Amino acid sequence: MEPIKILMTQLREIARGSIELLPQIAVALFVLLFTIGLNKLIGFLVDRVLARTKLRPSLKELFSLLSSMLVWILGLMIAAVIVFPGLTPSSILAGLGIGSVAIGFAFKDVFENFLAGIIILFRREMRIGDFIECEGIEGEVEHIAIRESHIQQTDGQLVIVPNSILFKNPVTIRTHQSSRRMTVICGVAYDVDVDEAREVISEAVATCESVLQGDKPIQIFAQEFASSSINFEVTWWCGSKPVEVRASRDEVVATVKRALDDANIEIPFPYRTLTFKEPLPIAQTEEN
Template identity: 75%
Template sequence: MRRVPLEPVTVLINQLRDIARSSVALLPNLTVALIVILLTWLINKLAASALSSTLKRTRLRRSLQELFTLLVSIAIWVLGILIAAVILFPGLTPASILAGLGIGSVAIGFAFKDVFENFLAGIIILFRREMRIGDHVECEGIEGKVAQIAIRESHIRQTDGQLVIVPNSILFKNPVIVRTDQDSRRVTVICGVAYDVDVDEARSVISDAVNACDTVISDEKPIQIFAQEFASSSINFEVTWWTGSKPVEVRTSRDQVVAAVKRALDDAGIEIPFPYRTLTFKEPLPLQRASGGADT
């Protein structure tokens, strides 16, 4: 019967024994490292609560308060994990840790380029004063109310109720129209009258009708009515006024003004023409009396 050589088994047993000794030797360090992690968690909770209470007394926006709380939390956790790593592995030095972080950050940066891009864009957007939660914005065909601005993404609630989650890099790199940056907004409609109508009279009737609408802001910003062009069937007026900046306020005001102008022109006997078409024939057309008609 062939015997198995004992030398490899002995080497394996010795290696396992060394690993066990090393593990037992690391138990105090592991215990202290776990205590450091637990203290880091506790300090992070206390610091976040204290910072949140302090920031609530300031005039900073809620999104900025959340950003500062997050950055402080990240700093506390990074410091705590570094201290625990040095305790667990005494051979580590600050220089070796920084070197490892430098090499690792390059690899992580290439792997998570889009994530970091959105993160940095989110920080810049949070510091903007021109786009706040509740504003109505438009960017790259997306239009709606800003519901939330997070670190990596922003939530846009469209006017039809749908929620669009937009990466912050899109809002940072593309033009953003903030429709509610001011309390008022200009609205324009085109109104046409017939060619035989007195232009000054029509302008006066339209102006009185627009001024009578309660959704029109006429105290601070005047109503403007300009004869715009000679159209195919009418003289077109450009009617411009100011109203609230929210989309629903714009739609409501436009509806009220159009109805008021139509009513005023009808009452004044001023025609709002539809397109006329004049047909010219090269030769005269013969006219034939319809059959079946009664002769008189």
């Protein structure tokens, strides 16, 4: 019977302690309810303030999330101190510090991507709608979140890239400016007048609708003496989006080809001459 008496005594002590804590628990619940209301109010005010700024939507979400976390941390700390008077804010922060070290080691990659996402969100260079290339991944930036970014490739596939990759590796932003310089190589035969060929190519490129002119000059340079042609480096400016680049290259190549044909300027192709050391025997046909 002695164990049963000890158990009953312990249960009575637990019940007595719980009853004594009821006022503190009630106050703590009130603090939590107040925290919920305060969180909604601060969230509403933060959204109103951020709506007047030109920050990215993902960056606005980050500020809203941080403000909400701050309110909840303060509310939970106050409720814990009320229920357990022995706790102090310094002891809670010390416990959080020790716990954060363990959590940091366990979720190293998650925090790395989180911090990289914050830095990327504050950058102005990479925006939603930009076409980028990083580590063999090329496409349009559709979304930048705290942990990851969504890249829509030109073939329709969606790539979800951890932000740490975009932060630690070089990123080429192909649409950082609205125009991009393009270059193709065009060869003409050796018996063609170089100045005439340059003029024909320049006039042909200038007629292309996709070629930007004005402060973006068209440049034609004789580049090299190739094996069967004199090669020109043809340079112009066009739109920076991938589809604009492909369309402009197609238009320029086709237009230059037609212009050279109309001017009777040969675009040479490799010739192959076969030389035999011994004369080849010619088969004799028998006459009937």
